Amino acid sequence: xxTLFASPxxxxxxxxxxxxxxxxxxxxxxxLADALGKPLLVEGPAGVGKxxxxxxxxxxxxxELVRLQCYEGLDEARALYEWNYKKQLLRIQAAPTDxxxxxxxxxxxxxxxxxxxxxxxxxxxxxxxxxxxxxxxKADVEVEGLLLEVLSDFQVTIPELGTVAAVRRPFVxxxxxxxxxxxxxxxxxxxxxxxxxxxxxxxxxxxxxxxxGIEAELAEQxxxxxxxxxxxxxKKAPSIAETVDWARTLLALGLDELDEAAVARTLGVVLKxxxxxxxxxxxxxxxxxxx
Amino acid sequence: MGSLVDxxxxxxxxxxxxxxxxxxxxxxxxxxxxxxxxxxxxxxxxAAYAATLVKRPAHRQTFDTLFDLWYPGALGDGVALSDEPPxxxxxxxxxxxxxxxxxxxxxxxxxxxxxxxxTGDDAGLTQFARAAVGRYGRSPGGQSWFSSGVLQAMSPxxxxxxxxxxxxxxxxxxxxxxxxxxxxxxDRIERFESLVATEVRRRIAEDTDVERAARLxxxxxLERLDFNRAGRAxxxxxxxxxxxxxxxxxxxxxxxxxLARRGRLDFxxxxxxxxxxxxxxxxxxxxxxxxxxxxxxxLCDASDSVSAFAHFxxxxxxxxxxxxxxxxxxxxxxxxDEITRFFAPGVDVADAMTRLAREAxxxxxxxxxxxxxAIEVFDxxxxxxxxxxxxxxxxxxxxxxxxxxxxxxxxxLAGQARHAYWLNPEPRREWNxxxxxxxxxxxxxxxYECRNLTQLVEFIEDLA
Numbered sequence: 001x002x003t004l005f006a007s008p009x010x011x012x013x014x015x016x017x018x019x020x021x022x023x024x025x026x027x028x029x030x031x032l033a034d035a036l037g038k039p040l041l042v043e044g045p046a047g048v049g050k051x052x053x054x055x056x057x058x059x060x061x062x063x064e065l066v067r068l069q070c071y072e073g074l075d076e077a078r079a080l081y082e083w084n085y086k087k088q089l090l091r092i093q094a095a096p097t098d099x100x101x102x103x104x105x106x107x108x109x110x111x112x113x114x115x116x117x118x119x120x121x122x123x124x125x126x127x128x129x130x131x132x133x134x135x136x137x138k139a140d141v142e143v144e145g146l147l148l149e150v151l152s153d154f155q156v157t158i159p160e161l162g163t164v165a166a167v168r169r170p171f172v173x174x175x176x177x178x179x180x181x182x183x184x185x186x187x188x189x190x191x192x193x194x195x196x197x198x199x200x201x202x203x204x205x206x207x208x209x210x211x212x213g214i215e216a217e218l219a220e221q222x223x224x225x226x227x228x229x230x231x232x233x234x235k236k237a238p239s240i241a242e243t244v245d246w247a248r249t250l251l252a253l254g255l256d257e258l259d260e261a262a263v264a265r266t267l268g269v270v271l272k273x274x275x276x277x278x279x280x281x282x283x284x285x286x287x288x289x290x291x
Numbered sequence: 292m293g294s295l296v297d298x299x300x301x302x303x304x305x306x307x308x309x310x311x312x313x314x315x316x317x318x319x320x321x322x323x324x325x326x327x328x329x330x331x332x333x334x335x336x337x338a339a340y341a342a343t344l345v346k347r348p349a350h351r352q353t354f355d356t357l358f359d360l361w362y363p364g365a366l367g368d369g370v371a372l373s374d375e376p377p378x379x380x381x382x383x384x385x386x387x388x389x390x391x392x393x394x395x396x397x398x399x400x401x402x403x404x405x406x407x408x409x410t411g412d413d414a415g416l417t418q419f420a421r422a423a424v425g426r427y428g429r430s431p432g433g434q435s436w437f438s439s440g441v442l443q444a445m446s447p448x449x450x451x452x453x454x455x456x457x458x459x460x461x462x463x464x465x466x467x468x469x470x471x472x473x474x475x476x477x478d479r480i481e482r483f484e485s486l487v488a489t490e491v492r493r494r495i496a497e498d499t500d501v502e503r504a505a506r507l508x509x510x511x512x513l514e515r516l517d518f519n520r521a522g523r524a525x526x527x528x529x530x531x532x533x534x535x536x537x538x539x540x541x542x543x544x545x546x547x548x549x550l551a552r553r554g555r556l557d558f559x560x561x562x563x564x565x566x567x568x569x570x571x572x573x574x575x576x577x578x579x580x581x582x583x584x585x586x587x588x589x590l591c592d593a594s595d596s597v598s599a600f601a602h603f604x605x606x607x608x609x610x611x612x613x614x615x616x617x618x619x620x621x622x623x624x625x626x627x628d629e630i631t632r633f634f635a636p637g638v639d640v641a642d643a644m645t646r647l648a649r650e651a652x653x654x655x656x657x658x659x660x661x662x663x664x665a666i667e668v669f670d671x672x673x674x675x676x677x678x679x680x681x682x683x684x685x686x687x688x689x690x691x692x693x694x695x696x697x698x699x700x701x702x703x704l705a706g707q708a709r710h711a712y713w714l715n716p717e718p719r720r721e722w723n724x725x726x727x728x729x730x731x732x733x734x735x736x737x738x739y740e741c742r743n744l745t746q747l748v749e750f751i752e753d754l755a
């Protein structure tokens with residue numbers, strides 16, 4: 001198996017070219033997951049760039065991104081493969097009357113009637129692939145069993161067709177918001193990366209990269225303020241994306257300094273709960289009539 | 292310890308000893324990872340170990356502490372100091388020790404620290420902490436190392452005013468800018484203090500042995516931290532846990548209710564859906580089920596001895612409000628008052644707790660817990676809160692200062708309720724000692740020990 005990255009340093013560089021600013025821990029972990037050929041489980045609060053990381057790895061490695069979005073009630077038929085019943089019914093009804101059942105039976109369980117779902121698609125691809133299994137914690141526990149099976153051997157057995165083994169192992173990224181604990185068995189199979197809110201320096205660089213035309217001074221003030229907001233005991237802490245949105249808002253309003261009045265006017269961009277806003281107004285000593 | 296392999300296996304053993312579930316396969320992954328990263332780069336080494344061995348954020352702090360001990364960033368003094376000799380131990384008899392404020396060398400050092408804190412230069416701060424421990428960290432007598440000597444000499448906390456002044460030139464004080472700056476410097480000062488602590492542990496480990504230092508250094512993870520032993524910072528960290536925890540719990544409870552059998556077959560929808568497949572019902576549709584959700588009445592001891600515990604249980608139950616049809620809470624010290632009003636939906640829970648302490652009418656005579664009177668008052672005023680649909684939850688240490696117990700009244704209330712439970716934050720072995728009436732109450736209402744987050748979560752899962 002050929003690896004995608006040569007060293008952690010090169011990983012940092014290539015992810016940066018793909019528009020993702022990784023720190024050393026992130027880059028080392030991505031590099032290791034690739035070098036050891038293990039799935040990478042990325043866990044952390046919403047909006048710290050977990051999905052972005054998978055996309056950046058795909059783009060840096062020139063690989064195709066295959067995405068499986070997890071949700072409650074996701075089952076094998078939606079994750080792995082499914083027979084196209086309607087088409088099979090049609091085929092049976094349209095079969096010439098003189099055709100024996102055996103022939104028809106062999107006919108309807110072929111490639112033509114197979115609906116490929118993300119997991120099978122990622123395994124069967126011969127080109128470099130990044131398989132992103134997004135929000136794994138949202139799926140039911142049964143799906144974890146399925147993932148364990150697929151991710152340990154990279155092969156799938158379809159009773160009517162036989163076993164499909166991976167021609168080329170995909171680079172697998174699982175993300176989770178830790179809404180529930182994933183099973184120990186799954187965690188043991190994966191390398192683990194806990195992504196948290198970035199350091200002020202890194203977040204400032206992200207803002208500068210994403211929002212062209214913003215002054216470094218303002219970006220600095222902005223990420224410091226967001227850091228202060230995250231430190232409050234609030235229901236939903238601002239994500240990186242919201243920081244970037246806030247920077248764009250300030251630019252659009254033509255504000256070049258983040259003072260109390262500016263924060264109070266634009267607080268709705270970063271805090272999405274009334275109680276959070278009230279708390280911020282009180283704790284940061286903002287003018288209360290800003291909203 | 293000689294080879295890298297020995298050190299690696301000893302490190303794994305220490306992690307397991309500190310309660311991290313490191314499997315053999317994970318240990319092998321870590322060993323393979325060491326083969327591909329640059330061993331000279333300590334942070335890459337740390338990341339490699341963390342990625343392969345630490346699969347829960349709660350364990351990360353323990354891991355970092357142990358990693359710093361097993362793979363120290365330096366040996367001995369670690370820096371080529373300028374050629375000044377180390378400071379004489381404090382009990383040097385030749386001359387009285389100079390108070391730090393008058394020692395020009397100390398002042399010089401503090402100016403250096405000031406600049407480092409101002410710029411936020413982390414590498415410099417690490418170097419500085421190392422040098423400072425080498426110089427001021429010897430305990431009296433020079434036998435061991437301790438951080439308080441360094442923190443007294445450097446007293447980083449007192450630099451705050453100066454730091455704020457140099458950032459906020461000309462801006463008005465007391466506003467947002469000051470708060471944001473204050474937070475930034477507080478984080479950096481904390482960072483410095485933790486660097487000093489790490490350095491002191493490293494020195495102790497060098498002098499004695501690593502295993503012993505490791506045993507001394509590791510604290511229990513947050514979810515196992517005893518409510519009664521939690522310091523202020525711990526309480527804050529715990530409070531921060533409440534919302535994510537409530538979310539996780541709610542998700543789990545919702546999932547369990549869904550698993551509890553699908554609803555009845557919805558015949559009409561099934562037949563309608565089968566029309567698209569030539570009348571063959573390939574998928575069946577079901578009616579949704581009406582989940583059963585209990586009403587909850589909480590009666591909680593609000594005296595100081597159990598405040599942290601009551602605080603969390605209330606926060607968590609109100610964060611889980613959606614899981615119950617109705618939640619009513621009552622608090623008592625020696626009389627009882629309803630406190631549900633402080634937890635109106637959308638109210639900030641931390642505020643609710645402070646208002647509760649200020650406004651609720653909980654003290655009748657002494658302001659010391661009197662379970663007997665509190666139960667009587669509850670029965671008199673709020674008897675109708677407890678119905679056959681209610682789960683009654685009592686929180687407290689059952690220490691009634693040798694007052695009355697009102698056992699018959701409680702027996703009747705528990706009989707009225709559908710279920711009744713008692714959560715006691717004291718360790719089980721201390722029940723029935725001194726003025727604890729745990730046994731008497733425990734005969735009427737099943738009593739559970741609930742000392743940390745883990746136990747609390749387990750209980751609430753069973754309840755809902």
